[in-house]
Amino acid sequence: MxxxxxxxxxxxxxxxxxxxxxxxxxxxxxxxxxxxxxxxxxxxxxxxxxxxxxxxxxxxxxxxxxxxxxxxxxxxxxxxxxxxxxxxxxxxxxxxxLRTKVNELNEIVVTPNTLSGVLEVDTKNIKTYTPDLRNIDFAKQNYDDIRTTRVVNSAIPNNMSPLTGVNFEAVARMFISKDRREEIRQEIYNKKRVEQVKEKTFYDHMLEIFSENYYTDDLGLTEEQIPLFLSFAELKPKELVSYLKSENKLELMNYLSKKAEEFKNLEKEE
Missing domain, CATH: 2.60.40.1120 (Carboxypeptidase-like, regulatory domain)
Structure with missing residues (x-):
């Protein structure tokens, strides 16, 4: 049984x-x-x-x-x-x-008081830690989420002079203007934003922003024409980045409306 x-x-x-x-x-x-x-x-x-x-x-x-x-x-x-x-x-x-995983070396904290001068003893006494990166999805990290931190070397006094060291950050400010620093920051942000946009297709981006009713009611397309139309109107990631900004949504709508007219005219000619 x-x-x-x-x-x-x-x-x-x-x-x-x-x-x-x-x-x-x-x-x-x-x-x-x-x-x-x-x-x-x-x-x-x-x-x-x-x-x-x-x-x-x-x-x-x-x-x-x-x-x-x-x-x-x-x-x-x-x-x-x-x-x-x-x-x-x-x-x-x-x-x-796919993006490669980021591997980091253990961080070592060293201060003048922790060193004895004997290499074998010092390497055993210095405490290290390994950050847990398993639950972090780096693909979802945004540039705005990154916080810039300054590493402080406690072995060197903060009030640095020509005899104790050089403050390279202060020297860099002398040669790089505030406007140029902002341009560099914007270039880094745009490059990272382009990589994020590439993770989805143009079709996925457009369906996340506008419902199917927008394409059928506002643009006058049929449901069957939507995939073909979005393929026809597809933008390169660098161009799409600007349109995806919330303040540029009206420009994106104007662009899609213009491309919809071109698409329908081609359909009539065929």
Missing amino acids: KNKVFITVLFLFSLSSFAQKNLRQLLKGKIHSDSLEVVNVTVYNASSNLGNVSDTKGNFSIYAREKDTLVFESISFQSKKYILTRVDMDREFVDIY
């Missing part, structure tokens, strides 16, 4: 897995990274509990469907979650970009 129950349960589980697989289509993609080779990255579909591993060139394939959540994990890269869209399912290949 127990064997019959076990066989029945196994049969139903097989049917469930088979049905689940049939509802999904084979999705192919490629994982990219700027600094390291993408090898053996685990690709896990959190919506179906199916998984796979990328090959030596970063290629992967997995059964999935629209709105499934894919999770990419590796020892060398930061974990990433990616929610599939209809556009992704229609593509021949889905491109995924």
Whole structure:
């Protein structure tokens, strides 16, 4: 009797897995990274509990469907979650970009009072600590969240003179104007913002800002035309950064309205 129950349960589980697989289509993609080779990255579909591993060139394939959540994990890269869209399912290949993990050396705190002069004794007595970075998702960190700190060397007096050292920060201020420092800060922020924008497709950004009703009611498009239109109106990440600012939302609407007219005129010509 127990064997019959076990066989029945196994049969139903097989049917469930088979049905689940049939509802999904084979999705192919490629994982990219700027600094390291993408090898053996685990690709896990959190919506179906199916998984796979990328090959030596970063290629992967997995059964999935629209709105499934894919999770990419590796020892060398930061974990990433990616929610599939209809556009992704229609593509021949889905491109995924991963960031390398940041490894930090242990910090060593040294003051004049902690040194004895004997290297073997000093290295054993100096306390070190290792920060826990496991629960930090660096992909979600914003430039504005970074706080600049100043390292203080207690072995050197603060009121530095030509005999005790040089205050390089003060020297730098003499040659770099306030306006130039602001330009440098803005350049760093813009570069980081572009990298953040690249993490999502133009299609995803636009659907987060505007609902489908905006495209159908305001721009006069059909639901079937929305993916094609957003592909037609797609902007490069550097251009998109400016439009994504809250104060530039009206300019973004004007841009989409203009592109919608061009798109509809092309549709009529065809």
